[in-house]
Amino acid sequence: DTAVSQTPKYLVTQMGNDKSIKCEQNLGHDTMYWYKQDSKKFLKIMFSYNNKELIINETVPNRFSPKSPDKAHLNLHINSLELGDSAVYFCASSPEGTITRRNTEAFFGQGTRLTVV
Amino acid sequence: AQSVAQPEDQVNVAEGNPLTVKCTYSVSGNPYLFWYVQYPNRGLQFLLKYITGDNLVKGSYGFEAEFNKSQTSFHLKKPSALVSDSALYFCAVRDETRMDSSYKLIFGSGTRLLVRP
Numbered sequence: 001d002t003a004v005s006q007t008p009k010y011l012v013t014q015m016g017n018d019k020s021i022k023c024e025q026n027l028g029h030d031t032m033y034w035y036k037q038d039s040k041k042f043l044k045i046m047f048s049y050n051n052k053e054l055i056i057n058e059t060v061p062n063r064f065s066p067k068s069p070d071k072a073h074l075n076l077h078i079n080s081l082e083l084g085d086s087a088v089y090f091c092a093s094s095p096e097g098t099i100t101r102r103n104t105e106a107f108f109g110q111g112t113r114l115t116v117v
Numbered sequence: 118a119q120s121v122a123q124p125e126d127q128v129n130v131a132e133g134n135p136l137t138v139k140c141t142y143s144v145s146g147n148p149y150l151f152w153y154v155q156y157p158n159r160g161l162q163f164l165l166k167y168i169t170g171d172n173l174v175k176g177s178y179g180f181e182a183e184f185n186k187s188q189t190s191f192h193l194k195k196p197s198a199l200v201s202d203s204a205l206y207f208c209a210v211r212d213e214t215r216m217d218s219s220y221k222l223i224f225g226s227g228t229r230l231l232v233r234p
Contacts, residue, residue, distance in 0.1 A: 004160075033221070041205060043161075043224040056221055090160060094220075105151055106222060108161040 003027050004109040006091050012115045013081055021076045021112045023091030030095065031055075032074035033106065034066060037088040046089075049074050081116045088113050119144045119212045123225035130198045130232055138193040138228045140208030149211040150191045151222065152182055156204045164206075167191060178202070198232045205229050 004025045013019050025032060033056075034046040048056035052068040063079045078085060091109040120143045130136045142148050152164040165176025172184045182193045193206060208225040 031220075041227045043207065043227075045221040048221060058221075092161075105163045105166050107163070108153070110160040113158075 004091055004093055004107050006089075006109040006112050008112060009110060010113050010115075012117065015081055015083060015116055017081050018077070018079045019081060019114070020078070021089055021091075021114070023074050023076070023109060025072055025091075025093040025107070027093055027095075027107060029093040029107075030071055031093060032068065032071070033092040033094075034074065034076050035090040035092060035108075037090060037111070039087070043090070047074075047076075078114075081114075083116050086114055086116045119210050119223050121150075121208045121210045121223060121225040123206075123208055123228045125228050126226075127229045127231060130230070132200050132232050132234050133197050136195050136198040136202070136230065136232070138206050138208075138230060140191045140193065140225060142189050142191060142208075142210050144210055144213070146213055148184075148189075148191075149213065150182075150184065151209040151211070152176065152180070152191075152193050153207045153209060153224075154204050155207065155227075161207065164193070198230075200232050200234055203230055203232045 007022050031050045033048045035043050036046050037043045045058050046060045047066045049068045051071050065077045068074045088111045090111045092106045094106040095104050122141050150167040153161040154164050155161050164180050165174050167174050167184045175181045180195050182191055184191050206228050209222040212221050212223050
């Protein structure tokens, strides 16, 4: 069973297009995240959602719009794609609660490699 | 600000030899530290974590890490490296500066481990 799954795994698209990446977790976690890994392999958080509510937005351009229809899903929609958006995007989840959160790691999906041409 | 540093871009080791991948941290308060591994074209896999307790933490695939408060380090170690250990390793610290119900991981720049036969 895949704990955190993302689709698609690869996405190649032209500049200016709009695209979405989907993420689902079957761990029963309340918190989900999107991280971006750039070409130099640096990993940085983009968004965090807790129980469908936006908690963290790390100064991401508003062309990126996360949507959480329920706490098991966090999708990422990107408008007007730019060359600099090319990266690997990782979805992750973690449990809620001060104690459980502190004692538990985040679980990551396989990543979506986005290439903008 | 919370941060982690991985001073080595790459570590080379012969199969069967011990390996160390270095990580130092800077946090205010108690550190919550993690190691993740990324195999080529794969997602991040959790290896081990330090929350509290014993300074020597054992994790997956025979890896362990030593928490050293005086040196603010959390080096990843393995007594005998395997060729299959070749991957990208990330140290991470949980950002405890926010008081809301979510948290983010701050990652180091990653260290590529190459184990030669």
